[in-house]
Amino acid sequence: MVKRQAANALPSNPVVLIPAFNEEGVVGRVIASVRAVCPYPVIVIDDASTDGTRTEAESAGALVLPLVANLGAWGATQTGIRYALKHGFDLAISLDADGQHDPSQINSVAAPVLNGLAHVSIGAYPERGSRARQVAWILLRAVSGIRLEDLTSGFRAYGFDAMRELASWRATYLDFQDVGVLSLLMDKGLRVMDVAVTMRKRENGHSRIFRTWLAVGYYMCHTVLLGVTKRRIRRYRGMLPSVSTSVLSETTTASNSPAR
């Protein structure tokens, strides 16, 4: 069992997790960008890539967890969270390997967790989605009752309590990191917060979820069913209003009430 840390302790040992699948052309630059802006260790979870992702990541100075089978973005992220817990990290910041997420915003995304305002914070940029994706998000928010801005963003910070919940076997049943993961966290009373960020166009490849209409259909059926079945009758306790980075910088010094 994980030893529970002091009740009021704030995270002090962060790690950056980058799940990657066939991102040899970009992952090295992403790791270098992360290392340029923060001193945290970088772990790349190679999701059974068939290209040189692993070599590139190792050359860039990251520790690589090489999965022998493709588990998808959430399965890879959970691997990183399990590893991070096992090795004493208490804050896991995840970002995509395709260059979409700007590492210079890591501190903004992690700030609510570092300050104790939330257990999980999500770097939200809802404007990035096409009209079809916006409709999908509206539908998913409606069926799941989760009122967060950007359900699918992989740019997140998970505090220790959230990491513990997400390392459990129950979270392994989930295929995606959106509705299922967020429902699990909120069901445990953990606080989840949107943080407004900007995102770039991905440098390599395309979305693993929205790659074909068939995949979109499967994803929507899967996630709508999950949202309906996991929906709570009463309002989630853990949802917090989204904040902008400017608000966060003001609360950084004001907050002294840790979320855990």
Add this chain to the structure above:
Amino acid sequence: MVSLLTGALGLAVAGLIVWLVRKDRLHVNHGFGWVIAAAAFALLGFAPSIIDVVAGWLAVSYPPVLALTLAIVVLVIKMLLMDIERSKLEMRNQRLTQRVAMLEAEIRQLSEHGSCKVQEKETPHDEEDTGSTF
């Protein structure tokens, strides 16, 4: 004649299941359910009037419909149980895959640095796992 045929078929299936369990081709947990199904099959084969009696109790006017409905219900339950078991196996398989990746990284670290040092201040503790999952 038909009842003899279906009854014999039920007994043959029961015999096949016993043989599969004896040869370790079928786990005894699964074999138990199949033995019951085969026994019921044989019983209804040798004495089909049982279904007529039960249909009479339940006011089903055409008894074969009752037999077919019960068979479909049993099959659906069995399929549901199989999917539950499959979900569990997929989850375990995924956790094993994750564990292999974690161990591979640790072995590599050990062979390169002599320790699994990935951060400056390491306070190792066991990861939470529940029950028999890895």
